[in-house]
Amino acid sequence: MVRLLHTADWQIGKLFGQFDRDEAALLADARFKAVERLANLANEQRVDLVLVAGDIFDAQAVADRTIHRLFNAMAGFSGRWVLLPGNHDAALAESVWTRAARLQAIAGNVSLCLTPETLFLTSLGVAILPAPLTQRNTFSDLTEWFASARTPAGMLRIGLAHGSVQGILAEAVDSANPIAAGRAEQAGLDYLALGDWHGTRRVDARCWYSGTPETDRFRANDSGQALLVELNEPRALPTVRAIGTGRHRWRSDSQALQVPSDLEALLQRIAGYAANDVVQLSLSGQTDLAGQRRLRDAIGQAQGRVHSLLADVSALRLEPTSEDIDALQADGYLAEVVAELRAAQEVSDAQTARDALSLLAGILDDRRRGVGAGGAP
Structure with missing residues (x-):
């Protein structure tokens, strides 16, 4: 059995401009503390890996100090972290990720999925199929390649993507970065971990949005959570449980x-x-x-x-x-x-x-x- 923690939309570096300076600074700081809680939660739940489905950073131009502080916040969990660029922190030719690499801020237990290539975690029996955004908005489904990706028999197939499942979310967020409904089943995935929607949401039995771990807007969308996912064997339905992580x-x-x-x-x-x-x-x-x-x-x-x-x-x-x-x-x-x-x-x-x-x-x-x-x- 593989146990994983699914999270997304950390939005590190968010400015909260509608609040006064002191309040905004505390809300920004709360996002780092949420990551620290996720690391502790990963230890408490004895998970094998943590999947972060995009928008780790709120913008490309965050300060170097912010980059270092983020990876330091993750240090409490020494297991495998798998990070995916989203629309706010897309994997551009020059990006927050290339800067993090130059700063040597990325620990050895962190895997960055900057290209649409299968990440094999052989010791866990897991194949991660990522769909990283390489620009802020795209109008083609970057998860299409999942179906043709070959993985060894007996290995769990887990998709990782950031975007809008078509026909599920509100029409206003249904245009850029589309993901086909039913992608998990069509591509033979055991689980599809999604980011972009800031609330926890079940798309189908194998596909979920985790939402942001610390609520960041006035919207009743079941945010402030992470998902604990258990995968017993290939093609078995996952067990998914939401765990509260937010403080505000x-x-x-x-x-x-x-x-x-x-x-x-x-x-x-x-x-x-x-x-x-x-x-x-x-x-x-x-x-x-x-x-x-x-x-x-x-x-x-x-x-x-x-x-x-x-x-x-x-x-x-x-x-x-x-x-x-x-x-x-x-x-x-x-x-x-x-x-x-x-x-x-x-x-x-x-x-x-x-x-x-x-x-x-x-x-x-x-x-x-x-x-x-x-x-x-």
């Missing part, structure tokens, strides 16, 4: 505030955000000044507790009540402006007056409470 939970949350109970439910959810959460929060609807204050405080506290919280309140309107306006105790010229805007809400240009009144009320309330202009929301 990316979650997208939204709420339209219309009635007081909406705000209460939202505040309860925000209070439940945990230290490893990466949250994208989108708010719409309306709230009064008291609701705005409570919401601002809850978001501020959560931002100090979670890994990252991106709050978009651009679609949330401030609708101060009459009691809110009276409590502002505006006097002099400001009192006259407030009175005019309140009166204007009853005429044809009511929406403009309401928007202006809400903006002014928010500014006055912030000034009264000593809150800076940069506060949220």
